[in-house]
Amino acid sequence: MPLHKFNPSIKAFTVIVCVLILSVFFDPVTPFLTLVMTAAATFIFGRVSFKRWILLFSPFIFMAAVYIWSALIFSKTIEGETILWSWGIFTLTEEGFQRALSLGMRVLSFTSLSLLFILTTKPTEFLLSLMQQCRLPPKLAYGIMAGYRFLPLMKEEFEIIRSAHRIRGVPKARTLPEKMAEFKRYTVPLLAGAIRKAERTAMAMESKGFTGDKNRDFYHKISVSWKDWAYFAIFIGAVLFSTYISWLLGFLKLYNGEL
Amino acid sequence: MALQHKQPLLITEQLSFRHEDVKNPIFKNVNFSLYPGEAVLLLGPSGCGKSTLAFCLNKLYPEAVDGELDGTISFKGKKFEEFRPGEINQHIGIVFQDPESQFCMTTVEDELAFGLENMKTPPEEIESKIDEALELVDLLPYKHTLIHTLSGGQKQKLALACVLSLKPEILILDEPTANLDPASSYELTRIIKKLKENQAFSLLIIEHKLDDWIDLTDRCVVLNREGEILFNGSTADCFNKYAEELLLEGIWLPSAVRAGLIGKKAGIYKGEKLPLTDQELIAGFVNPYAALQILDNQKTKHQVSEEQIILSAENLYFHKNGKDLLKNISFSVRKGEFVAIAGSNGSGKTTLSGLLAGLYAPSKGSILFGDRSLSQWKEQELRLKLGYVFQNPEHQLIADSVFDEIAFSLKIQRMTDADIKKVVQAVLHQVNLLQHADMHPFSLSQGQKRRLSVASMLVNDQDLLLLDEPTFGQDARTSVELMKLLETKIQSGGSVVMITHDMEILHSYADKVIVLSEGEKIYDGLPDALWKKEEIMKIASLKVPYIEKLRNNIGSIAGREKFALT
Amino acid sequence: MLEKWKLREVIVLSVLAVVFAVVYLVFLQFGNVLYGMFGLIGYDLIFGIWFIVSIIAAYIIRKPGAAFLSETIAAAIEVMIGNAVGPRLILSGMIQGIGAEAVFAATKWKNYRTWVLIAAGMGSSVTSFIWGYFISGYAALSPAYVTAMFFVRLISGALLAGLLGKWLSESLAKTGALNSFPIGKELKRGKTKNGITA
Numbered sequence A: 001m002p003l004h005k006f007n008p009s010i011k012a013f014t015v016i017v018c019v020l021i022l023s024v025f026f027d028p029v030t031p032f033l034t035l036v037m038t039a040a041a042t043f044i045f046g047r048v049s050f051k052r053w054i055l056l057f058s059p060f061i062f063m064a065a066v067y068i069w070s071a072l073i074f075s076k077t078i079e080g081e082t083i084l085w086s087w088g089i090f091t092l093t094e095e096g097f098q099r100a101l102s103l104g105m106r107v108l109s110f111t112s113l114s115l116l117f118i119l120t121t122k123p124t125e126f127l128l129s130l131m132q133q134c135r136l137p138p139k140l141a142y143g144i145m146a147g148y149r150f151l152p153l154m155k156e157e158f159e160i161i162r163s164a165h166r167i168r169g170v171p172k173a174r175t176l177p178e179k180m181a182e183f184k185r186y187t188v189p190l191l192a193g194a195i196r197k198a199e200r201t202a203m204a205m206e207s208k209g210f211t212g213d214k215n216r217d218f219y220h221k222i223s224v225s226w227k228d229w230a231y232f233a234i235f236i237g238a239v240l241f242s243t244y245i246s247w248l249l250g251f252l253k254l255y256n257g258e259l
Numbered sequence B: 001m002a003l004q005h006k007q008p009l010l011i012t013e014q015l016s017f018r019h020e021d022v023k024n025p026i027f028k029n030v031n032f033s034l035y036p037g038e039a040v041l042l043l044g045p046s047g048c049g050k051s052t053l054a055f056c057l058n059k060l061y062p063e064a065v066d067g068e069l070d071g072t073i074s075f076k077g078k079k080f081e082e083f084r085p086g087e088i089n090q091h092i093g094i095v096f097q098d099p100e101s102q103f104c105m106t107t108v109e110d111e112l113a114f115g116l117e118n119m120k121t122p123p124e125e126i127e128s129k130i131d132e133a134l135e136l137v138d139l140l141p142y143k144h145t146l147i148h149t150l151s152g153g154q155k156q157k158l159a160l161a162c163v164l165s166l167k168p169e170i171l172i173l174d175e176p177t178a179n180l181d182p183a184s185s186y187e188l189t190r191i192i193k194k195l196k197e198n199q200a201f202s203l204l205i206i207e208h209k210l211d212d213w214i215d216l217t218d219r220c221v222v223l224n225r226e227g228e229i230l231f232n233g234s235t236a237d238c239f240n241k242y243a244e245e246l247l248l249e250g251i252w253l254p255s256a257v258r259a260g261l262i263g264k265k266a267g268i269y270k271g272e273k274l275p276l277t278d279q280e281l282i283a284g285f286v287n288p289y290a291a292l293q294i295l296d297n298q299k300t301k302h303q304v305s306e307e308q309i310i311l312s313a314e315n316l317y318f319h320k321n322g323k324d325l326l327k328n329i330s331f332s333v334r335k336g337e338f339v340a341i342a343g344s345n346g347s348g349k350t351t352l353s354g355l356l357a358g359l360y361a362p363s364k365g366s367i368l369f370g371d372r373s374l375s376q377w378k379e380q381e382l383r384l385k386l387g388y389v390f391q392n393p394e395h396q397l398i399a400d401s402v403f404d405e406i407a408f409s410l411k412i413q414r415m416t417d418a419d420i421k422k423v424v425q426a427v428l429h430q431v432n433l434l435q436h437a438d439m440h441p442f443s444l445s446q447g448q449k450r451r452l453s454v455a456s457m458l459v460n461d462q463d464l465l466l467l468d469e470p471t472f473g474q475d476a477r478t479s480v481e482l483m484k485l486l487e488t489k490i491q492s493g494g495s496v497v498m499i500t501h502d503m504e505i506l507h508s509y510a511d512k513v514i515v516l517s518e519g520e521k522i523y524d525g526l527p528d529a530l531w532k533k534e535e536i537m538k539i540a541s542l543k544v545p546y547i548e549k550l551r552n553n554i555g556s557i558a559g560r561e562k563f564a565l566t
Numbered sequence C: 001m002l003e004k005w006k007l008r009e010v011i012v013l014s015v016l017a018v019v020f021a022v023v024y025l026v027f028l029q030f031g032n033v034l035y036g037m038f039g040l041i042g043y044d045l046i047f048g049i050w051f052i053v054s055i056i057a058a059y060i061i062r063k064p065g066a067a068f069l070s071e072t073i074a075a076a077i078e079v080m081i082g083n084a085v086g087p088r089l090i091l092s093g094m095i096q097g098i099g100a101e102a103v104f105a106a107t108k109w110k111n112y113r114t115w116v117l118i119a120a121g122m123g124s125s126v127t128s129f130i131w132g133y134f135i136s137g138y139a140a141l142s143p144a145y146v147t148a149m150f151f152v153r154l155i156s157g158a159l160l161a162g163l164l165g166k167w168l169s170e171s172l173a174k175t176g177a178l179n180s181f182p183i184g185k186e187l188k189r190g191k192t193k194n195g196i197t198a
Helices: A008-024 A029-044 A050-074 A094-119 A123-134 A138-148 A150-167 A176-207 A226-248 B050-057 B108-118 B123-136 B152-164 B182-198 B235-248 B255-266 B278-284 B288-296 B349-356 B379-385 B402-412 B417-430 B446-455 B476-491 B503-509 B534-539 B546-565 C007-038 C040-045 C047-061 C066-080 C087-106 C114-135 C143-174 C182-189
Strands: A083-087 A090-093 B010-019 B027-034 B039-043 B067-075 B092-095 B170-174 B202-206 B219-223 B229-234 B309-320 B323-334 B338-342 B364-369 B386-389 B464-468 B495-499 B512-517 B520-525
Touching: A008 A029, A008 A094, A008 A123, A008 A226, A008 C087, A029 A050, A029 A094, A029 A226, A050 A094, A050 C007, A090 A094, A094 C066, A094 C087, A123 A138, A138 A150, A138 A176, A138 C007, A138 C066, A150 A176, A150 B379, A150 C007, A176 C007, A176 C143, B010 B050, B027 B050, B027 B219, B027 B229, B039 B050, B039 B235, B050 B067, B050 B092, B050 B170, B050 B202, B092 B152, B108 B123, B108 B152, B123 B152, B152 B182, B219 B235, B229 B235, B235 B255, B255 B278, B255 B288, B255 B546, B278 B546, B288 B546, B309 B349, B309 B495, B323 B349, B323 B364, B323 B495, B323 B520, B338 B349, B338 B503, B349 B464, B349 B495, B379 B386, B379 B402, B402 B417, B402 B446, B417 B446, B446 B476, B464 B476, B476 B495, B476 B503, B503 B546, B520 B534, C007 C040, C007 C047, C007 C066, C040 C047, C040 C143, C047 C066, C047 C087, C047 C114, C047 C143, C047 C182, C066 C087, C087 C114, C114 C143, C143 C182
Parallel strands: B039 B202, B039 B219, B092 B170, B170 B202, B338 B495, B338 B512, B386 B464, B464 B495
Antiparallel strands: A083 A090, B010 B027, B010 B067, B219 B229, B309 B323, B309 B364, B512 B520
């Protein structure tokens, strides 16, 4: 069964629970194993192309690298740690290195879990599921859907505004005040247009008899079956399995903020 | 029509509406009724509250805004206040003007389901109702399509399907074709006409361009500038007796009526009443061919310089995402010339104008502007010589006040404040916006925004002005004002290249037409010769201008008479 | 909470969230550059921008829940269009929204003067920092560095969320697009100096 078929709310819940479990631990091996398993599931059961995945994943590799760098340079040194390298106020210890690596891996494992969700879930189905399973008020859910519909439109408008700035001969912003003015020149027209359209959309929705009534019978029913809970169990199992392996290898460490 | 003996579906009594914080009501003391099965045209100048009235009749107002509604509206004898929220919308449906903001779901099927769910339709019945409604507007093949990939015309058909799926007794159309090109607009009116014949609903139509609607309306209600009812009666009476008053109120007349009025003033139309149809018009002319001459002499001729070429495109190609958007396009624009570019949606018109404006570079081929290739111009210098006007005026407005909007490019050129003030005032005076100099550009009216966006491109006295469908979605008066500005531009030796769907403009102003189809140039020549090329007209889904349509009708009537005689 | 909202307000809220979800993603790239230059604290320099929708939505709509919901929806939309932080980001959004909402709640949603908007931006800084401390493991960093990060973020929230949000909302009101909202009506009546609604 492809990952697209599972209940979106349970998929989201699964990601959140997995992230919470992972945040309890602080070692490089647990998140690394989770990352490998999640990525594999995304490719095999989610039928997501590697190209698409890595495109979204790569900025986070960079982010993880920065995390590691920050943690290396600005970490506090606890007495009794093995010093690997030292220069002026900067000291690098073996333990510090492991902490930095844990932090980076943590970011990447969270990312892979989230990507699995994003790449295998349709936004409309997620919102329908939130209404049907999680009692999200229809007024809010359809309001979000209406706003979400504006995205492609705004992308077009953004391109047009950019051309228009060239036509009008707007010089490139260099200083901070110029950058602020530029930011405003883009956001204000986009927002002004979008807000007027939003008001019209609200009227169009009301003209179709939408009142936000919570008793709604859905045409497109999103159901929950034992398979969805099995999905949940398998993912939690995989994360716990990662911690078990990490424990076997002697890496497992609890995260308790004292580091 | 003998409908009046029936009970009215909808009655309004002494209806007035006032926005909060505004003293004068938008419309006042409106009394009118809508009978089962009839089609009523609601006319009035811009800003007279037609749309506001439509929103009140659908119970959207006053709930959706902060305003005050006085008087009563009742549907089938029951007052509006007695209906539960959302209940009346099952009986009275509305299609709005803007195709972009009528939907809240991502696919066609989901959007229809949304309305049906709101009406508490049992889920198992929804699918068949969706299919039925899509069938009515010929959209069934698009059931699973993403809405944002549909064309404007398809979106409006979808909006119509959404309303029809609820089986309303009254259908309100609030300028549904204002943002459509002529071909899609004609298609929509034909669908509505067909539906009207087979389904039992009443129609309330608000429109500016009346030609395609006139044959399906039974009655007209006219509001004046103050929002009071000026006329309420049969369509024929409305235009017969009040044509001149309507013109005075700034209401656009159907082409046949307008031609009849001109003919009457010139003494060549002898009909007893003003005509509603071409047949009546032709029958009223003493000499139809002579009348054509008189009607057609409004055409503008420009002093085009024979040798001075301002822009020439040679063998342009443009590829994007593996698609050939433009193929081997060559043409030239001379000093003082008005060149029009026409073609159906997706034929590459906007892409071409983007290349001509130097916004992106052609994949192959070259563009010569003035004395050198477009790519050799420095960006800043180029913008002083070549202007570009976007379809939506708001897109190119960038300053916080009308004054600064015009002053913007002058400031970049480091002109002194005193000089800037002089130039800006002169330009604002020319476009009649001087009294609004301190306002925010976005808070202007539609027509004022259009004039400002053009003015911002006139200030540097550019040699060439490119315009991308500047009259699209604008009312008649705005279009006329715009064309006046462009005429002055050409008189002063500038050149204009304009993308347009409006064949009337093309007929009256263009010296040369270029027709594109699927990225290729299929016509380059005089407009008058284009109307004769039936195949090209069909491929590019162009409509002949009214005067040509009339010429053809005269010809076919004359032919028929000759045939009857022999 | 939503019963008192008009559908129009809900959709405007959602549109604001959509626009700023995109802005947030753009700034994420910018943040990454600052990261590379200054380390973690670089991120804090512009952290305030990620609270701006709370301030703008609350300032425009002026109803309980505007700050919280807008930030939450913006995060949800960011997730939908591809911020790989994923559903966890929605939680971060909620926490940031609560910070600003708490400040508006303290004025019973009646006062929208400049200092309240600034305080709301700082409110988001506080809650987001507490959350970040636990989830991103700031504890691994030296206490002096963490303190510096906190103050930088507090100032960023005040300026980039509070003041910039106010400025953008008022620029927007000048376009006439907000005429049916309290902020537009105030502008019309020329009473912009005191942002108090009766």
